[in-house]
Amino acid sequence: MGWTDERVETLKKLWIEGLSASQIAKQLGGVTRNAVIGKVHRLGLAGRATPSRPAKRPRPVSRPRLASSSSSSAAARPRMAPAPYLALVPHLEPLKAEDGSVTTVLTLSDSVCKWPIGDPTDATFAFCGRSSTGTYCPDHASLAFQPQQPRKKRTYGEPDELRRMMRLSAM
């Protein structure tokens, strides 16, 4: 039996009502369940939610490529992240003298910035070394005393912590 307009309308109606393909085939008569499924596909009705064909199956959502690539690089960044106080001053590196030396515990003096840069346990650790009239150069003073970063200021910016670090690295 072929698909007359009337039978196609019946098929559509039954399908939309939620009958299964085999139920529809039985109602129409003369067609197999597979024929009903094939017709449903050709009519573009296949998206209906049915127990045998759940519409909620996980579908790969096409994400914007920019977002996925930036999120993967963002995921890689934390592993590379330096110590927290370095992240505070990404634009300042230890001042290098003409011979390439930096300010260390041994060369630290009252007239230079005592802002620690780097990991104290690492050989590259140094102090800022820029000339200063107080504890820090103007740049680091502004960072150390930013009111919105009280925790970081306490942890890394205060002379007591510096003295402790200097004792540790002098050992």
Ligand SMILES: [Zn+2]
């Ligand atoms: Zn400084």
